[in-house]
Amino acid sequence: MDFLPDRLPWFIAGPSMGLLVVALYALGNKHLGVSGGYVQVMTWVRRPKMAEMWRVWFIAGLILGSLVLSLLRGGQSIGLEYGTLSRFLPLGALIPVLFFGGMLMGFGARWAGGCTSGHGLSGTASRSPASFVATISFLGTAIAITFAIHFATGGQL
């Protein structure tokens, strides 16, 4: 279907995400965060009774919601594309790099107490000092590392 633009404009996407953070607080007094959801899904797999179930449902919702959008766009075919990165790295190198990147994110998110959603979006909106510090830390580091990758690859990435 064509009624969805390629990229939803920021002035719709941003405030919608902000309102979702508010809705979760206003209705359930809960803090929106995705890496916490991952942890609860893993807990649920091993010890179902110990898990915070609403976070497991939240992840299930993320899967469904993004799948619906993908289907509305005509259902993308399954592929091994990874943007510019897959044009630069052969598959055999790309897979371990992505796994390693994911591992760093997981380790760091658990260490910092949240990720781009829990600290970057809902934490800063809650005016939590830890979240401002974590956000400055991960955003600053990510920009620096991305520029390092950019120059190390002669501008190809």
Added chain:
Amino acid sequence: MNRLGFLVGIAFGFVIAAAGLHEYDTIHDMLLLRDIHVYLILASGVGTAMPLLWLLQRRRVKTPLGGTIELYNGKVERKNVFGGMTFGTGWAVAGTCPAPAIAMATGGGFLAVFVIAGLGVGLWLRDAVTGGDGIKNITKLFKRAPLQPGTVSET
């Protein structure tokens, strides 16, 4: 509460995918400061939520499902800095983060599965090393067996 979590998750996943946040190049261009799209999303999201949350907090609103509202208010600790740096490195390498990785996978990007697997291992590893409660527990690792992972969730 489960229903609310599910509904908010659906909407959140939908918006992330609709805004193109699940694409490597969107995040890579953001971090190369070539494109302000993502910064505008983040700023307008926080700008929308912050005053509303402040108002809810000031009025001590009683939520239907979770008692009187209490916003997350974390004290600054070293772990926020070091954990953030570790997270930021992985973010730069993979060009995606925990929610967009899911949207990437459901959008047909099969390789996102490896990022998600890595995320799971990393989250688990951190708990395995510390018992899930900050840097000071590393020292405790040598004194007794690690605690069961996944019991502490801060955000």
